[in-house]
Amino acid sequence: MHELPVVLDIIRVMDEEAEKNKIKKINKISLVIGELSSIIDESVQMYFEVAAKGHPCEGADLVFEHRPAMLRCQSCGKKFPHTRDFQCPDCGGDSILIKGTGREFYILSFDGQ
């Protein structure tokens, strides 16, 4: 349910970009979603299809790019993307989450004409 305000935000930004760049129709929007953001692709897609009606981005393809959370090893300092566990791939040490990573949600790029 929390995807709705997010979707409305995307549409608002796309309206502004369309106006600024004199774009009549937006064909494709690429979105970055962090794995910890708890935003679900399907929900974004569903709300978007309804809410974008009558906007320049109506019918645009949404492309989702997922970003992992990043971890930092407490023993050797290596930074690596979170996959299965919190173990450092280099030294096997315990790692901690780098604050703010994996919670991204933003518009990476868009195509229009």
Ligand SMILES: [Zn+2]
């Ligand atoms: Zn390490």
